[in-house]
Amino acid sequence: MEKFLHPNISVDCVVFGFDFEKLNVILVERNLKDPETNEDVITDYTLAGQHVYENEHLEDAAKRILNDLTGLDNIYLEQFYTSEDPRRLSDPTDRLWLSKTGRNPDERVISVCYFSLVNCNEITIKKKDRKVGWYPVKEIKKLGFDHNRILEYALHSLQIKIQNEPIGYEMLPQKFTLSQLQKLYEVIFNVEFDKRNFRKKVSKMKYLIKLDEKQQGVSHKPARYYIFSREVYEKTKTDLFNFTV
Amino acid sequence: MEKFLHPNISVDCVVFGFDFEKLNVILVERNLKDPETNEDVITDYTLAGQHVYENEHLEDAAKRILNDLTGLDNIYLEQFYTSEDPRRLSDPTDRLWLSKTGRNPDERVISVCYFSLVNCNEITIKKKDRKVGWYPVKEIKKLGFDHNRILEYALHSLQIKIQNEPIGYEMLPQKFTLSQLQKLYEVIFNVEFDKRNFRKKVSKMKYLIKLDEKQQGVSHKPARYYIFSREVYEKTKTDLFNFTV
DNA sequence: CCAAAAGTGTTCAACTTACACCCATGT
């Protein structure tokens, strides 16, 4: 029963990665060549996705996809949206791709979407048969299927989520500097913060713990390292109250 | 093709309603009697849900469910979660209910969940074969299937959403008083606000427009009515920036 | 000694919080 892929249910993963400079996302190349002329018929990118097994927990399917890509388990994962328009795969390019990769383009597929957060520098993407890599979110053009919309919504969900829970640390190494933390928030929200005000703000967060350790080998004043204490966070967190808008 | 219900995909609707006093939700009774003794074998409640047609847009399925319940179209609707654990229907009571209502309890069902917002006083619930009604969210006990978790998550999603978008007006009549608006936020967040501070806060929202009209027939000083102007909101809204936590 | 990023304080404006009394209406 575990062996059969469900024809109607898939999982797509928006893997966000921070490289201390930009917000990136993992994309998989779709390349289809004309077997005679060897010309590219399709060359574009999609998010990482797969159909799920008949009796597979979708979160496990997402973990499986992430493990295939990175070799890692225990990656932060958050379900944020389900894409389900019966016509979401009806673009001719998408239909061609599905046909040529052994699927039935007339079959309805609803895709449950997860985003996950990693530190680009801590993972090595395993390339299999298809080309897979990091692409800066800001530079992404037209993706296959309805994946532009999914990516847009993933980023929005990340922005909302990170305002209510300290999930940014999933995208940083265990020890990080305040400038790295600031840059992370800047690229996620696509804004710039004032360094002094930012530090004033985070200095109130007791779960950010300053280490004695400093950066080494940098050609400028070495920065202090901080760690995030989930334990302190859990003890001191308060509920959401205020409403804006 | 439209005629066949998809065996694996359903939609559940968490219909939130405000009656100027409490936050309520529509529940449907599950009642199963022993055909011989006429004793109740199952009596509990679930959210409103249905399987979708093979080629039906899930949002349309949700609209269909809402229309069945209320006779209304154009109800505010927001997809917030997809419940998909392969064992989510494995409780013996749930399996019995599914069997007795003509479904296969071994078939996996993933449920895409929507919440919708209405003003209790403006709708009349159409009772069909099953008992359907409003129940105060705070008083809800054990629901069927995994619907407690879905309801909990729906409320959390509403709380998050209403902090970033002015969707509360969907739960109020077109003309409302500031006390009604305050009460709405209080029941959604399960807190109390100071009346003067609340009014100071909303007085900054330019899309809340004070009418000359007052309440009539109330045995106290009549309150001013306000309306929500979506037009003004769209023109003056700004993006999310700050991060808390 | 130069380049590069780290680190640090103050002032002003805006917002948040706490708090108490009179008003308009129906009965």
Added chain:
DNA sequence: ACATGGGTGTAAGTTGAACACTTTTGG
């Protein structure tokens, strides 16, 4: 006249925004 909820302001504390210079390291 009384009960009920409507409507209003102020002061103190807190937070947010703008802004510039010195420090430490490697090269």
